[in-house]
Amino acid sequence: MNISLFVTRCLLCFFLTLSWSVSAQHITIRVLDEQQNPVEFAVVYINEILPKVTDHSVVIDQVDKEFIPYVTVVQRGSAINFPNNDEIRHQVYSFSKSMQFELPLYSGNPSSPVVFDNSGVVAMACNIHDWMKAYVYVVDTNKFAISNKAGQAVLTNLTKGSYEVVVWHPKAKQSELLNMQQIEVGEADQELVFTVAQKKQFKAWRSPKGVKRRSY
């Protein structure tokens, strides 16, 4: 992850927080792993069907043989653009149950965005570069956020009432329905802590260099 990406992301978070701070209560969610380390890229949302608020354009960039961002949350029916900013072609695919698609080898901007009609996880990758992975989490609600480096995500503008807060992460061991907490939203801001168990990840062979082969 380069510095410009980091700055962009921080600014985005800052403005989001600023815009909703006047109206209602916020819930700050802290996502930790089993070792109490903050977990970045955790999708946090309110588990209820809420109307689609905005139809702003969503982009998953391909820069330097990486998808940016790594995790994207969209409301069902959103269209995502996959511009290719590398000088080489990429082939984006997904075999996920909720969404299977393929963008055959291309460069620049594809002619049309991909519309995500089913809620759930869509794992995408580049067919050429095994390590290039990105996740799109399609939700039915309009209350969602993604945790930052500190493992914090803020759900804003919640009115009083009872909610189910769900956390999903690409490396979470358990299904997101098991990472769910009830919360009563009242006068004050609240903070919720989620401990998400991580599943074992196989290292991908990005480059044979530096990887020592085992001998018999």
Add this chain to the structure above:
Amino acid sequence: MVIFVPIQLSLFIVIRDANIATARENIDQALQVTADVFFKSLAQHRDSLLAKVRALSSDYAFKPVANTNEHKTVLSTLISYQDRVDANVMLLLSMQGNIIADTSHPQLTDKPFYLPHLIEQASNSEFGEADSIAFIDKHPYLLVAVPLFSPEPSHWIVMGFLLTDEFALNLQKTTKSDVSILFGSKEETQDNYQWRQLASTLSIEKRNLSEQLLTVRKSWRYSENFDLALAEQTYLSIALPIRNEKNQYFIALLQRSLAQALAPYQQLHFIVALGFLIALILLVVGGDFIARKITEPVTVLANGAQKIEQGHYDFSIQVNQKDELGQLARRFNKMAKGLAERAKVRSLLGKVVSPAIAEQLLNKGVELGGEERQVTILFSDIRNFTGLCETHNAKEMITLLNQLLTRLSKIIDIHHGVIDKYIGDAVMALFGVPVDDELQAQNTVLAALAMQQELVLINKELLDKNAPKIGLGIGINSAKVIAGNVGSATRLNYTVIGDGVNVSSRLEGLTKYYGVAILVSQATMLQCKGILFQEIDTVRVKGRKKGLTIYQPIGLLSTCSDKQKEQVSRFDTILQLYKQQAWQDALALLTQLKTLPEPPTYYQVYHDRLLAKQGKVFEPNWDGIFTHIQK
């Protein structure tokens, strides 16, 4: 030989042992190299498999196929890929480990994978990969499992390489060691593993043997070499664990034949053995040579020495060698010759001088000078020898004289006397020198009597030859004299010097006068026992003032007749009267005595003396000694 053979044998054994030790060391090193190569080869095969599967795992044409999860489509794809990469088996499994397609079991689908450990191992690994050696339908495979990412791990791809004899043979080509892969298993309750050969470079017979031996054998350790005897050949072997699980082992058995490793040393063995044989032959031949060159001559010399010891000086040994032994033999012969000459000298000396003197000369050495000794001297002289000359010629005379002297000398010899010298027909003999003899006087008188008896025999013999009779006068005296070697340094004589010698010579001369065969001085007579003596006279011989009483020995008292004793006694009485100047009485008795047959000459001597004294007055100063004027 006794030393040589064990030394050679032990040398041979030491060399052989060293060779075997070296061969074993070499084998051990070679086996370690083989072990390296074996594992590298296995790793290479594994890496090759992994590379192939990874390639497939990243193949974006395969991902859609896999994600169809259709048995037949997947199977077809796998078969095609397997042929392309020259693998022996391929499987696609679901992430949960269910078989989607299996090229070794084309019909099999939607069943749990029969090698769950492989997937378990992969799941727990860093890269999601695993490899193992395992059986598929009793055939050993090197297997790898790699996840298929699409992009999340969605499937397992398994690929296998069949471990065949070819694999072992390829290893043998590079390592020259025999390579076997064995599988060992046991029941929980058993102690020993049952071993089964899976792939090997060994012959079927040796495979079976090694299975049995490993099964029976309890004490062998991994990576440590041990001996296995296969079909009468010792194989140094090491067993390497490839995959261990509870009660199940895959091992690699690497072996090298000891005999083969020793082959280069066989030539050395042969050379050493040949050297040993040559040395042995040389030893035998050399031993024989030594026996002939040393032992035999030494034996001959020893025999010669024994002969010399026994007095056979004429013995000469035959050793025809030019070495030191030959030299010794020649010296030995010279020594024998020297000894023979000495013996000859001794014998001759014994003839020239008496044997006793010769012995003393040889033993004590020749020294001039002498010592005072008590000795008895015998002088004998043949009477009427010249009378023989008339009937005999000179040569006959010498022969006769020699015969006489030989017979008389022998008697002297028997009585321990030594011949001092022959003076014409006279003999001078000594008794009591050089060897002391307490009975010297007795022996001398007995010798004289024996000589007279011998004379009787001689005369009889002469009578037979019509030769005239001969007589023998003997004078004997005992005295202290000087005895020793007398003469010059080059020529000398063992003899005695002294007045006593002259006395015995005088006595011999007087025998004629008195008409007796033997005259003995009083000094001699007094030392004799058991001999009857007749006192003859008391005389003053030439050169002596003192009177010397002389006697005639008659014979041994035991053999003398009473008549003889009476005659001696009667004459003793006459002598008694004579000494008392009783001339009348003496003459009367003598006249009476003279009537006996064959009266001795001295009766007449006294008769004449008494006649001459008749009527003469008593002379108080008369000592009764008769002075002989002549010699």
